[in-house]
Amino acid sequence: MTGRLAVRDLPLPGLKRVERQRLGDHRGFLSRLFCAETLEAAGWRKPLAQINQTLTRERGTVRGLHYQKPPAAEIKLVMCLKGAIWDVAVDVRRGSSTFLHHHGEILSEENGYALLIPEGFAHGFQALTADVELLYCHSAPHAPDLEAGLNVADPRLALPWPLPVTGLSVRDAGQALLTPDFEGVVL
Template identity: 60%
Template sequence: MSCFSFTALPIKGLCRVQREHIGDSRGFLSRLFCVDELRAAGWEHPVAQINHTYTARRGTVRGMHFQHPPHAEMKLVSCVRGEVWDVAIDLRAGSPTFLHWYAEHLSEENGSALLIPEGCAHGFQSLTDDAELIYCHSMAYAPQAEGGLNPLDGRLGVSWPLEVVEMSARDSAHPMLDSQFKGLTL
């Protein structure tokens, strides 16, 4: 029996992963990661790092983060508490969806996760107070490879569903894209 179902999304390699909840009177079990099953959706590496984020305030935006090659990473993002608007932006040079974004509503109730391919930036807005995410990464964090886009960059045109009430100084300081940005070559 499969613990996941997969839906391909408009950006190549981006995939909605629906977790199967197996429950009874005690509660439920939901698998967050299985390399054997996720291989069918494009996951090709072992998990190198798992991160847990907590966002206290509704309307807060985190992102848009990525790592430059050769440290480009896949991410599997799951919401385990609250709700978020999870966004991926295609940064791959030559991609037909270059600089296009796609968002999914992730929540503890809907059991959806977003599988984000290498070469995409990732961020989210918390739709509830006290939102928590679990991220599985295919590459470990490499500070020298860190990259980011300004979440409010008009060239990206991300439609955040709520007023942005808070961002970190680091995320706010990410530069706006200019015509010199040609994308990531993987």
């Protein structure tokens, strides 16, 4: 384990699980959330542009599936600070051998896992508990004009949401289904 973060490869090329080690005693703990040296070796090769926190109040709520198109494509590090989520990444990289494949992981305050999501992946999650708090690290600033997304109920993706999907935003519910000519993003 380097720098209190262990990085594990996942089935989709470039997607990683980051396991945070907690050092603690009777007073509490310390957990490293970001380490440039360790994450650079895992594929984070851009500056840290933003850190955002989200709160999702209701169990079952789904947020996503979001990504930014080049030149604002971003690397994300997503971690759960309170509660638990099923976090999912979908490969939208044109020409990828795993194009439109997904991988999901449970991230929780107990397991200390984070998902390192490379450029060219759509990201979303479902709250498995109430009052979920997430922390996101982004390699690029938010660019509303380059936002894109996938429909969470798209049959072509066949995502196995653990709970009935609830709480979609207007934007997320309105994402179009994929058409046969969708070729993904070129990075």
